Amino acid sequence: CLSAPFLPVVLRADGFGGDPFYQCLIAELAPEQEDKQGHLIGYALFFFGYSVNTGRIVYLENLYVVSESRGRGIGKKLMSEVAKVALARGCVEMKFTVAEWNVRALAWYRQLGAQDKTEAGGWHCMELGGEALHRLAGDRR
Amino acid sequence: MECVLRPCRAEDCAEVMRMIKELAEFEKLPDQVQISDQVLREDGFANDPFYRCLVAEVPPEHRSRDGHTVVGYGLYFFTYSTWKGRNIYMEDLYVMPEFRGKGIGKKLMSKIAEIGVENRCTQLKFVVLDWNRTAIDFYQGQGAVDLTTAEGWHFFHIEGDALEQLAQGHLGH
Numbered sequence: 001c002l003s004a005p006f007l008p009v010v011l012r013a014d015g016f017g018g019d020p021f022y023q024c025l026i027a028e029l030a031p032e033q034e035d036k037q038g039h040l041i042g043y044a045l046f047f048f049g050y051s052v053n054t055g056r057i058v059y060l061e062n063l064y065v066v067s068e069s070r071g072r073g074i075g076k077k078l079m080s081e082v083a084k085v086a087l088a089r090g091c092v093e094m095k096f097t098v099a100e101w102n103v104r105a106l107a108w109y110r111q112l113g114a115q116d117k118t119e120a121g122g123w124h125c126m127e128l129g130g131e132a133l134h135r136l137a138g139d140r141r
Numbered sequence: 142m143e144c145v146l147r148p149c150r151a152e153d154c155a156e157v158m159r160m161i162k163e164l165a166e167f168e169k170l171p172d173q174v175q176i177s178d179q180v181l182r183e184d185g186f187a188n189d190p191f192y193r194c195l196v197a198e199v200p201p202e203h204r205s206r207d208g209h210t211v212v213g214y215g216l217y218f219f220t221y222s223t224w225k226g227r228n229i230y231m232e233d234l235y236v237m238p239e240f241r242g243k244g245i246g247k248k249l250m251s252k253i254a255e256i257g258v259e260n261r262c263t264q265l266k267f268v269v270l271d272w273n274r275t276a277i278d279f280y281q282g283q284g285a286v287d288l289t290t291a292e293g294w295h296f297f298h299i300e301g302d303a304l305e306q307l308a309q310g311h312l313g314h
Contacts, residue, residue, distance in 0.1 A: 014226060047220055052161045052216060055191075083307040086304070093298055094307075113306065116295050116297055118289055122270050124269050125294045126268060128284055130263075
């Protein structure tokens, strides 16, 4: 299902308020290559979490490079920077999800050493939201 | 039977660790547990905790055959979706076998959902093994959607040496 476009004000409050829910690294073009659309060309949004198996983990929620800047190692550099931040915080594992139809992304992540735990171990991603979440929470509204 | 849910305290970590191992045995993955109760304590009760945990406790007169009064737990943390904002991730939900069928699991999950709603989270997320039909049926009965089956999402990880090499920029081209 489609969600409403995410408001910048919410992103700002949730990332830069008293208790940030995420961190974000951005890839920026150096000034001499600046184009008229601005110079942000990619980002990696992540947060810290926990695995009862391995302990501290980092979860990579989004990795994106604008199409005209791909093929230059920027995505890999962003991943590498997230890995550095993660290791500095004592994390031993990075987790993320990829859609199975995104064959290029699957191959790209695999060549960086990623393993598909759904394919290998039968792990399924589950989500409970909307009415069902409120019902479970015992929300009387 | 009276069962109380309360936030895990540092001194509960040994009990939670016991149950983490029990759950791993059930999942047929006992060798994957690499942390200790000491690590659990450091990561959950320092300045910047990596997780939160609820425990289910029964009164002493209803303790387990082995003498435990902490009989279940739900371990969770807050996450983020660039589409939907704040989420809550349920890493583990477990009730000891002899205490199942009494609604304790649902009570734990419900409390985590309540904490999520109080904190403006819009989704409760978790993973489940494809052979665990009882769990899948329970979760779908609560309204959960299997995103792997429905939309083809696969869960990936990078760990150990591969993570170190990624940090150093040695993998890939």
